[in-house]
Amino acid sequence: MTALQKEQYIEFTVGAETCAIRIEEIHEIIKMLSITDIPFSRNEVKGVVNLRGKVVCVMSLRNLLGMADEPYTKATRIIVVRYREEFIGMIVDKVNKVTTYDEIHPPSGGHGRGREGIFLGIGMRGEQLIGILKLEELLSG
Amino acid sequence: MTMDLSAYRDIFIEELNDQLERMDQSLLALERAPSPEQIQTLFRAAHTIKGSSSTMGFREMSDLTHEVEYALEWVREKKPEISSLLIDTLFKALDAMKLLRGQYISGETFADCRAIVTDIQALINKPAVQEPVKLPELSVAETLKAEEAAAGGQQLLAIRVVLKPDCLMKAARYHILHQRIEDLCGTIIADALAPAASSAPDEDERYSRFVVVIATLKEKEAIYSQLEGDSDIETLEISLFRLDSSVEAAGQTPLPEAASPPQPGAPADGQVKANQPTVRVSVERLDHLMNLVGELLIDQTSLADMNAAGLRRDPAMALQNISGVSDHMGRVIKELQEGVMKTRMLPIDQLFSRFPRLVRDLSQKLGKELELVVQGGETELDRMIIEELSDPLIHLIRNSADHGIESPEVRAASGKPAKGRITLTSFHEENHVVIRFEDDGQGIDADKIKASARGKGIITVDQAARLTAQEAVHLIFEPGFSTASQVSDVSGRGVGMDIVRSQIGRLNGIIEIDTEPGRGTRFTIRLPLTLAIIKGLLVKVSGRVLIIPMYNVAEIVRITPEEIQTIQGEHAIINHGRMVPFSWLHDKLHYPRAERSAKTLPLVIVRSVDKIAAFAVDEIIGNQEVVIKTLGTFLGTMNHLSGATILGNGRVAVILDASYLVSH
Numbered sequence: 001m002t003a004l005q006k007e008q009y010i011e012f013t014v015g016a017e018t019c020a021i022r023i024e025e026i027h028e029i030i031k032m033l034s035i036t037d038i039p040f041s042r043n044e045v046k047g048v049v050n051l052r053g054k055v056v057c058v059m060s061l062r063n064l065l066g067m068a069d070e071p072y073t074k075a076t077r078i079i080v081v082r083y084r085e086e087f088i089g090m091i092v093d094k095v096n097k098v099t100t101y102d103e104i105h106p107p108s109g110g111h112g113r114g115r116e117g118i119f120l121g122i123g124m125r126g127e128q129l130i131g132i133l134k135l136e137e138l139l140s141g
Numbered sequence: 142m143t144m145d146l147s148a149y150r151d152i153f154i155e156e157l158n159d160q161l162e163r164m165d166q167s168l169l170a171l172e173r174a175p176s177p178e179q180i181q182t183l184f185r186a187a188h189t190i191k192g193s194s195s196t197m198g199f200r201e202m203s204d205l206t207h208e209v210e211y212a213l214e215w216v217r218e219k220k221p222e223i224s225s226l227l228i229d230t231l232f233k234a235l236d237a238m239k240l241l242r243g244q245y246i247s248g249e250t251f252a253d254c255r256a257i258v259t260d261i262q263a264l265i266n267k268p269a270v271q272e273p274v275k276l277p278e279l280s281v282a283e284t285l286k287a288e289e290a291a292a293g294g295q296q297l298l299a300i301r302v303v304l305k306p307d308c309l310m311k312a313a314r315y316h317i318l319h320q321r322i323e324d325l326c327g328t329i330i331a332d333a334l335a336p337a338a339s340s341a342p343d344e345d346e347r348y349s350r351f352v353v354v355i356a357t358l359k360e361k362e363a364i365y366s367q368l369e370g371d372s373d374i375e376t377l378e379i380s381l382f383r384l385d386s387s388v389e390a391a392g393q394t395p396l397p398e399a400a401s402p403p404q405p406g407a408p409a410d411g412q413v414k415a416n417q418p419t420v421r422v423s424v425e426r427l428d429h430l431m432n433l434v435g436e437l438l439i440d441q442t443s444l445a446d447m448n449a450a451g452l453r454r455d456p457a458m459a460l461q462n463i464s465g466v467s468d469h470m471g472r473v474i475k476e477l478q479e480g481v482m483k484t485r486m487l488p489i490d491q492l493f494s495r496f497p498r499l500v501r502d503l504s505q506k507l508g509k510e511l512e513l514v515v516q517g518g519e520t521e522l523d524r525m526i527i528e529e530l531s532d533p534l535i536h537l538i539r540n541s542a543d544h545g546i547e548s549p550e551v552r553a554a555s556g557k558p559a560k561g562r563i564t565l566t567s568f569h570e571e572n573h574v575v576i577r578f579e580d581d582g583q584g585i586d587a588d589k590i591k592a593s594a595r596g597k598g599i600i601t602v603d604q605a606a607r608l609t610a611q612e613a614v615h616l617i618f619e620p621g622f623s624t625a626s627q628v629s630d631v632s633g634r635g636v637g638m639d640i641v642r643s644q645i646g647r648l649n650g651i652i653e654i655d656t657e658p659g660r661g662t663r664f665t666i667r668l669p670l671t672l673a674i675i676k677g678l679l680v681k682v683s684g685r686v687l688i689i690p691m692y693n694v695a696e697i698v699r700i701t702p703e704e705i706q707t708i709q710g711e712h713a714i715i716n717h718g719r720m721v722p723f724s725w726l727h728d729k730l731h732y733p734r735a736e737r738s739a740k741t742l743p744l745v746i747v748r749s750v751d752k753i754a755a756f757a758v759d760e761i762i763g764n765q766e767v768v769i770k771t772l773g774t775f776l777g778t779m780n781h782l783s784g785a786t787i788l789g790n791g792r793v794a795v796i797l798d799a800s801y802l803v804s805h
Contacts, residue, residue, distance in 0.1 A: 036785070036793040037685070039730040041776055048772065048785060048793045055770045055785045055793055086773045139775075
């Protein structure tokens with residue numbers, strides 16, 4: 001896990017949870033844009049947005065983590081990541097900061113909700129535990 | 142030889158495609174009317190292919206093409222009668238070349254073309270097949286000598302020489318060359334002659350081909366240039382000789398070259414390189430685009446010059462200037478758009494030129510006389526559409542040749558010329574391209590179609606009774622439909638026509654069928670000019686802006702709710718005297734339908750390929766040009782959408798797929 005520890009992460013809030021994504025995987029973070037819904041798409045796909053002329057699919061990270069959607073607020077952000085040669089947006093409640101972790105533990109099983117695979121590891125800062133998301137797993141479902 | 146050729150692979154393949162197509166056409170022309178020009182064209186194309194293939198290390202192709210070139214040269218020199226055997230053999234060789242090309246592109250192992258080579262050689266009475274001279278098997282002493290030389294930093298080379306057929310006193314030439322190699326190049330370790338074959342009665346012929354293995358400090362290229370000038374040498378090949386290769390040489394492999402280039406088809410370094418399509422654009426078109434970009438730059442500079450100071454001094458003047466520049470920019474951008482579009486356009490001849498060969502083969506296979514007439518080949522359309530059109534048109538031609546055109550006897554009996562005629566016409570009409578496919582065959586018999594469709598369970602007895610002749614004819618597009626009483630290998634697997642429909646539907650096209658029993662059938666295919674930018678009709682449904690390709694909008698009408706009729710549980714309206722299925726676009730897309738206060742409903746009548754349907758929307762906004770953007774692969778298959786676009790207000794709007802709308 002030493003390789004993971006040196007890396008920088010973007011830490012954000014989704015519902016009651018704090019999660020992080022490796023900064024290398026993030027293309028940019030944008031404010032909420034008006035979303036056009038796509039008929040007959042999966043529930044967690046909220047639609048598409050215009051990212052400077054590119055049509056980018058936007059997902060609800062809340063839905064992906066098994067939570068219900070909440071109304072968007074001023075703090076709501078879209079984290080745009082690169083996934084399999086495409087850009088994908090993920091809606092989060094709030095982006096906190098760029099950070100590193102002193103200690104990262106391997107993901108523990110038994111989270112329930114059948115989502116063991118979606119974490120790369122658990123970052124620790126003091127008492128706080130932060131799930132580091134594994135995009136490949138999270139988005140492939 | 143270590144040069145990385147993978148960068149040229151795409152260019153090579155493209156050139157190969159061009160040259161093969163050219164050969165195809167010239168060969169067809171040659172069959173119709175022999176002319177020295179056609180032979181010359183064929184020869185040049187073969188020569189080009191041979192050269193570029195051998196540069197690319199594509200030996201299989203260059204060897205085969207060498208034979209073709211040799212045969213063509215023979216035809217050019219000896220001017221024999223252009224027999225059908227000759228043409229057929231050349232076509233066969235061409236097919237083999239195409240096969241090799243396919244295998245090269247996909248990286249498969251190459252097919253064995255020796256049978257064709259033998260055919261060609263038999264045709265032109267070339268001396269018996271020349272097995273390459275086997276590398277000499279080194280004796281123990283020779284091996285030691287070679288090992289010693291190799292240890293001393295010398296490299297081992299195998300020099301293969303083939304003397305010219307008209308060279309006199311080959312044995313003497315052999316000894317002279319042997320001596321020259323010894324003098325100029327390095328130490329001769331071993332040599333080998335062609336085997337004393339019983340087919341070569343002349344002992345001298347044995348010396349016409351030989352291999353010499355040498356140990357040298359010189360580079361291969363240097364030796365090559367030393368020897369290549371010799372006027373008696375027909376071909377000269379120099380390759381690295383590996384000591385253990387003589388073991389292989391004793392086996393089956395005729396080409397045991399240590400330095401043989403990597404398998405051309407095999408992806409270099411395990412990295413699979415996609416065959417990126419390239420476009421050829423005339424320099425004139427590019428210059429025009431460059432000029433337009435130049436004008437845009439000037440506009441941009443003048444906008445930058447209109448700074449805040451100017452605006453304060455004389456706002457009215459500044460505004461006028463800005464609107465002037467904006468107008469100009471608008472015009473330039475429009476022109477730029479057209480110009481860029483044109484770079485995507487190709488004349489449809491690129492497609493049509495593939496068909497004479499197909500018709501020729503069908504004619505031979507079916508024993509019917511067929512003639513293909515092509516008109517309007519210069520009509521341009523998007524290269525992508527051209528590619529996609531190939532399969533549907535091939536299906537139509539096959540169907541027509543197989544089912545449409547009668548046997549010569551039947552034709553004669555009904556007073557038609559023995560030769561069946563298929564006509565392909567293309568032209569622009571308004572904002573689309575029309576491709577008309579006609580034959581003068583027996584036409585489509587609506588009753589026979591109905592009976593067959595009923596037999597196959599595509600329609601019920603009830604439905605059959607209600608179908609008009611025109612509607613019955615369209616049943617040929619239904620999956621699983623085929624009227625051929627026996628399955629032939631030309632057509633008649635019952636898969637053809639529904640592929641035609643789905644393919645044309647994918648291109649947002651429309652097909653009409655006109656048929657007259659006994660006289661022939663005509664398919665009229667209408668296609669948009671391009672798929673990159675389309676005119677779209679913007680409609681509002683449940684507060685969302687949706688786009689329907691204008692191309693597929695037959696009509697926009699307003700109706701009162703009372704006009705919606707229910708026929709057998711399905712909603713329909715009457716439009717121009719015919720029944721059109723009706724539905725709410727809301728229902729179709731599972732959006733909630735709002736309570737309406739207005740008395741009339743705006744209705745969009747959508748058509749695609751051969752179907753039509755009416756959709757009620759909340760509001761018609763209008764039409765505009767939209768640039769189609771893909772939705773990407775992440776969303777999965779979205780058959781109901783043909784893409785998305787960005788509207789003037791920056792929002793994304795989805796573009797509905799017309800063939801989905803009318804078919805589900």
